Amino acid sequence: MSQKNSTKISVQNLNLHYGDNHALHGIDMDIHTNQITALIGPSGCGKSTFLRCLNRMNDLIKSVRIEGKVIIDNKNIYDKDVDEVAVRKRIGMVFQQPNPFPKSIYENVAYAPLKHGITQKGSTCDELVEKSLIQAGLWNEVKDKLSTPGTSLSGGQQQRLCIARTIAISPDVILMDEPTSALDPISTEKIEALMLELKQQYSIIIVTHNMQQAGRVADMTAFFHLGDLIEYAETETIFINPAKQKTEDYITGRYG
Numbered sequence: 001m002s003q004k005n006s007t008k009i010s011v012q013n014l015n016l017h018y019g020d021n022h023a024l025h026g027i028d029m030d031i032h033t034n035q036i037t038a039l040i041g042p043s044g045c046g047k048s049t050f051l052r053c054l055n056r057m058n059d060l061i062k063s064v065r066i067e068g069k070v071i072i073d074n075k076n077i078y079d080k081d082v083d084e085v086a087v088r089k090r091i092g093m094v095f096q097q098p099n100p101f102p103k104s105i106y107e108n109v110a111y112a113p114l115k116h117g118i119t120q121k122g123s124t125c126d127e128l129v130e131k132s133l134i135q136a137g138l139w140n141e142v143k144d145k146l147s148t149p150g151t152s153l154s155g156g157q158q159q160r161l162c163i164a165r166t167i168a169i170s171p172d173v174i175l176m177d178e179p180t181s182a183l184d185p186i187s188t189e190k191i192e193a194l195m196l197e198l199k200q201q202y203s204i205i206i207v208t209h210n211m212q213q214a215g216r217v218a219d220m221t222a223f224f225h226l227g228d229l230i231e232y233a234e235t236e237t238i239f240i241n242p243a244k245q246k247t248e249d250y251i252t253g254r255y256g
Helices: 045-052 084-090 106-114 123-135 155-167 185-198 211-217 235-240 245-251
Strands: 009-020 021-032 036-040 064-072 091-094 173-177 203-208 220-225 226-232
Touching: 009 045, 009 084, 021 203, 021 220, 021 226, 036 045, 036 211, 036 245, 045 173, 045 203, 084 091, 091 155, 106 123, 106 155, 106 185, 123 155, 155 185, 185 203, 185 211, 203 211, 203 226, 220 235, 220 245, 226 245, 235 245
Parallel strands: 036 203, 036 220, 091 173, 173 203
Antiparallel strands: 009 021, 009 064, 220 226
């Protein structure tokens, strides 16, 4: 069990300001290796903002100021000597709306590995594309049409293509910002099953509005409210026996 509970990401006293707005307040949490961690809470409570701190996506917003540490494998990703592009390579991101590139299915998966020099054109690249699509549960559906545009796929397939694109560069961590909110129930089920498979190899952090989804897939759940981390525990504890009244009120639907 020791491997299961080893810390992949240690967040220490993380504060984030958008201009004068103090959006995240002193967040402390350890995210475990090879587990799915769900971030839940009402809209505007800081879940997605927190998620984007983990791969420095908030750096792209001019007015943002971040204090505190996000330590991944003993290194603070906000240290001056850390290249944010390298951070985003190690920490993949899957967004709410599927966003395939306007390229072929093959090129969607091959683009970043070729760009980063992870693979070369030819059979090694072909193998990487196939392996990534297999891992994303999409290969059987697209293997005969790899040259067609990624945008021609259904919404659920597009999202799995985005997951294949993310895992093609072998990240350590996959961040998912409401990855199924734009999808139908059958596609959602496929993505959830896929997440459970992928956690054997990756640490996954998911923002979800769907509490049933958190209950189905997450090992650990963090409840955010108005920029505070109210409670963070094993998912079963959060849903069945939360320590804080505010958590219980949210879980039972008294607000949201």
